[in-house]
Each structure stands twice: as structure tokens, then as C-alpha cells.
Amino acid sequence: MAQPSRARSPRAAPTPAPTRPVSRDPVLRVLAGGAVRLGRLEDTLGFHLRLAQEASFAAFSRRAGTSGLRPGHFAALVVIDGNPGLSQTALGGAVGRDKSTLTPTLRDLERRGLVRRERAEGDRRSYALTLTEAGRAALGALTGHAAAHDAALDALVGEGNRAAFLATLRRLIAGLGGEGR
Amino acid sequence: MAQPSRARSPRAAPTPAPTRPVSRDPVLRVLAGGAVRLGRLEDTLGFHLRLAQEASFAAFSRRAGTSGLRPGHFAALVVIDGNPGLSQTALGGAVGRDKSTLTPTLRDLERRGLVRRERAEGDRRSYALTLTEAGRAALGALTGHAAAHDAALDALVGEGNRAAFLATLRRLIAGLGGEGR
DNA sequence: TATTGTTATACTCTATAACTATA
DNA sequence: TATAGTTATAGAGTATAACAATA
Numbered sequence: 578m579a580q581p582s583r584a585r586s587p588r589a590a591p592t593p594a595p596t597r598p599v600s601r602d603p604v605l606r607v608l609a610g611g612a613v614r615l616g617r618l619e620d621t622l623g624f625h626l627r628l629a630q631e632a633s634f635a636a637f638s639r640r641a642g643t644s645g646l647r648p649g650h651f652a653a654l655v656v657i658d659g660n661p662g663l664s665q666t667a668l669g670g671a672v673g674r675d676k677s678t679l680t681p682t683l684r685d686l687e688r689r690g691l692v693r694r695e696r697a698e699g700d701r702r703s704y705a706l707t708l709t710e711a712g713r714a715a716l717g718a719l720t721g722h723a724a725a726h727d728a729a730l731d732a733l734v735g736e737g738n739r740a741a742f743l744a745t746l747r748r749l750i751a752g753l754g755g756e757g758r
Numbered sequence: 759m760a761q762p763s764r765a766r767s768p769r770a771a772p773t774p775a776p777t778r779p780v781s782r783d784p785v786l787r788v789l790a791g792g793a794v795r796l797g798r799l800e801d802t803l804g805f806h807l808r809l810a811q812e813a814s815f816a817a818f819s820r821r822a823g824t825s826g827l828r829p830g831h832f833a834a835l836v837v838i839d840g841n842p843g844l845s846q847t848a849l850g851g852a853v854g855r856d857k858s859t860l861t862p863t864l865r866d867l868e869r870r871g872l873v874r875r876e877r878a879e880g881d882r883r884s885y886a887l888t889l890t891e892a893g894r895a896a897l898g899a900l901t902g903h904a905a906a907h908d909a910a911l912d913a914l915v916g917e918g919n920r921a922a923f924l925a926t927l928r929r930l931i932a933g934l935g936g937e938g939r
Numbered sequence: 940t941a942t943t944g945t946t947a948t949a950c951t952c953t954a955t956a957a958c959t960a961t962a
Numbered sequence: 963t964a965t966a967g968t969t970a971t972a973g974a975g976t977a978t979a980a981c982a983a984t985a
Contacts, residue, residue: 613852616840621904622911622920623814625927630811632934633804649975659797666943671794678976680945702943702984723802730803733933734926739803742926745915746806752914753813830952847966859953861968883961883966 626749633730640722646715649674649682651723654716657692657706664703691715807930814911821903827896830855830863832904835897838873838887845884872896 615624637648646654652672657663660671665683669676683706686692691712694704708716734742796805818829827835833853838844841852846864850857864887867873872893875885889897915923 613837613844613848614840615852616836620924621908622915622924622927623818623904623907625924625931626807626811626814626911629927629930629934630807632931633807636934637804647974655797656794659795663794664943667794671796674975675977676944677946677978684945697943700943700985704944723804726804727802729934730807730930733929734803735929738922738926741919742923743801743803743806745919745923746803746810748914748916749810749911750806750813753810753817753910828951845966855952856954857967858955858969865968878966881962881966885967 633726636729637722637726640726641719644715644718646719650686651716651719653679653682653686654691654708654712654719658708658713658716661707662697662705664697665706666703668706686712689715814907817910818903818907821907822900825896825899827900831867832897832900834860834863834867835872835889835893835900839889839894839897842888843878843886845878846887847884849887867893870896 656671665679666676669679693707693709697703697705837852846860847857850860874888874890878884878886
């Protein structure tokens with residue numbers, strides 16, 4: 578969500594609203610409870626989980642937005658960094674995406690000179706993925722954003738609360754994961 | 759995420775894997791930590807927030823999947839139910855979507871006979887949205903799914919934990935919402 | 940035959956811009 | 963001029979199916 582919203586063919590600068598007394602952010606406005614009542618959603622864990630995730634995602638995008646690297650790029654860089662030489666299919670498995678989904682992402686990362694793709698020795702169908710020096714630098718910068726972002730989250734969650742909160746999220750992830758698939 | 763995955767033009771039934779010793783669910787597999795290491799993502803709040811939200815979303819879809827009503831429909835029904843007579847623009851503001859985004863959703867809900875759109879008395883440009891009897895019934899069914907879903911979440915979160923967890927999510931939502939927008 | 944990666948295609952969700960009808 | 967809703971268009975993200983190269 579939170580589309581970067583660059584105007585397609587702006588025939589004139591749209592003159593951003595000069596003052597903004599009320600937040601234009603939907604998430605904030607939702608919980609501020611403007612005029613509209615959200616009914617039973619208001620006490621629902623799933624709904625709040627969704628809002629918190631959207632807010633977190635948007636906040637991260639604000640920090641990292643300048644690089645042109647989106648979350649998908651970041652995830653790929655992190656996993657390649659931690660597992661040099663892995664294949665595209667393995668990467669897809671790790672991040673939960675089909676290999677065809679990763680093709681454009683990896684082509685893009687290679688074009689930017691951040692990732693190297695070499696035919697694997699043992700199996701010449703697959704690529705061995707590694708980060709270049711520039712890739713490590715880009716990852717470092719993104720990691721800085723991510724760390725700042727997580728520090729902001731930590732501050733909101735609260736020192737003494739973090740471990741319990743993370744443990745609860747992990748229980749949800751593990752407990753909800755496997756039923757009908 | 760979790761595309762319903764109905765085959766487009768299957769020339770033969772693709773024969774689902776007969777045994778499935780390892781979860782095919784990416785979320786589960788990610789945390790199970792197969793062969794691939796996720797590095798610094800593994801202790802990150804934002805990352806776990808995303809996984810938990812995806813898992814919650816997928817679990818809800820499994821429950822409600824039969825109705826053909828997606829989360830967007832559900833949100834619209836809930837808000838209309840709680841605010842009968844509101845306009846499409848107001849609905850969009852409440853759920854954080856542009857009015858043009860809601861056009862297909864509302865056309866669909868009207869076509870299914872779940873929502874009534876009547877030109878507002880005071881202002882004949884806008885529609886007054888209300889639920890039909892069938893709409894209330896559909897909402898009731900969906901609410902049943904949502905309640906079951908939330909009960910599952912509650913069980914995973916833990917009785918004594920729920921209030922604190924919800925409060926933490928609310929702090930995140932409120933605290934992250936407004937910075938750069 | 941099976942698997943790796945690519946391509947073609949398609950679907951969902953969302954947005955901006957331009958338009959019509961009303962205000 | 964301004965606003966409510968619709969339509970046209972676009973783009974990000976994801977998927978399945980079919981294909982070529984390799985196993």
C-alpha cells in the first residue's frame with residue numbers, strides 16, 4: 578500500500594494543501610475515529626495487525642524511499658548476503674515468492690551492479706547469487722534505514738515489552754501458518 | 759498475498775502432491791528456518807509484523823473464501839452497517855481508499871443485492887449507502903468468520919496477553935502514522 | 940522425465956486524471 | 963468553480979503455464 582504517488586502527466590503542479598490541520602493519513606484518521614464508526618472492527622486483533630503492518634511498511638518506505646530500492650529488493654539482498662551462492666529458486670522459497678516473481682527483481686539488482694549471477698558449477702541450469710561490493714554497500718545503507726526503523730518501533734513498543742511482543746508475533750506466525758495449504 | 763490460485767486453463771488436473779512432509783507455506787517455512795538463513799531479519803519487529811499479518815490474512819481468507827467476498831467487501835459492509843446513509847467518498851475516507859477504488863467494490867455489492875445506493879436527498883450528486891436485508895445476513899456470516907478468526911488469534915496470543923498486545927499495536931499505529939505525509 | 944530460469948499472460952489492488960452531472 | 967461518482971489508464975506485486983537449456 579502507500580503508493581509512491583508520483584503524478585503521471587501533471588499539467589501543472591497540483592498545489593499541495595498549504596495547511597493540514599487534520600492528518601491525511603488514512604491509518605491515523607481511522608483510529609482517530611473521525612466521523613465514521615468502524616463497528617466491530619474496533620476491537621479486532623486482525624484489523625489492528627493489518628493497520629500496524631501498513632503503518633510500519635509506510636514508515637519504512639519513507640526512510641528508504643530515496644534509494645529506489647523497494648522492500649522486495651531489500652529482502653533479496655539480505656537473504657543473498659546471508660546465503661551467498663544460493664539459487665533463485667532457493668531465494669524464492671525463502672522469501673515465499675515464486676521464481677518467476679523474482680526474475681525482474683534480480684535482473685534489476687544485477688543491472689544496478691548489486692548482485693552477481695554466475696552459472697553454478699555443479700548444475701549449469703541454476704545461478705549462484707552473490708552480492709557485489711556495491712551490493713554490500715547498498716545493503717549496509719538499507720540496513721541503516723531498517724535499524725532506525727526498528728529503533729522507532731522498539732521505542733513505541735517499549736523496552737520491557739519487546740521480547741513479549743515479538744514472542745506473541747512468532748506464536749501467531751507459527752500457529753496460523755499451516756492449516757489449509 | 760495468498761492468491762486463490764485457480765488454474766487458468768488447466769489441460770489436466772495438476773495432481774496435487776500426494777504427501778507433504780514439509781509445510782509448503784512460505785511463512786511457516788521461513789520461521790522453521792529451512793536451509794536458508796534470514797540474517798538480521800530474524801530479530802526484526804517490522805519483519806515479524808509483516809509475517810504475522812500475512813498469516814492472519816491468509817487464515818481469514820481460508821475461512822471466508824467460499825463466499826467470494828474479499829476483505830475489501832467485508833470492510834465496506836462493516837462500515838456501511840455502522841454508518842447507514844454515508845456517501846462513497848466518506849466510506850473511502852474511513853477505510854483509507856480513494857473513491858475510484860471503491861467504485862467496482864460497490865457496484866459488485868449492489869449487483870449481489872447486498873448494498874443499496876440511493877441518491878441523497880440533500881445532494882443529488884452523492885449516494886446514500888445502506889445494507890439490504892441480504893447484506894446484513896452476509897455481514898453476519900462474515901462476522902462469524904471474523905469472530906472465529908479472532909478467537910483463533912486470541913488463543914494464540916493468550917488470555918492475559920490480549921489487552922497488552924492490542925495496546926501495543928495501537929501505539930504502533932498511532933506513533934507511525936503521520937510523519938512524512 | 941524433472942528442474943532452473945525466462946517469458947507471456949493475467950489478475951488484484953490501488954492510484955491519478957479527466958469526465959459528467961450536480962452544486 | 964467545486965464536489966460526487968465513473969471511466970480510462972497505469973503501475974506494483976503476484977501467480978500459472980509453457981518453453982529452452984540442462985540434468
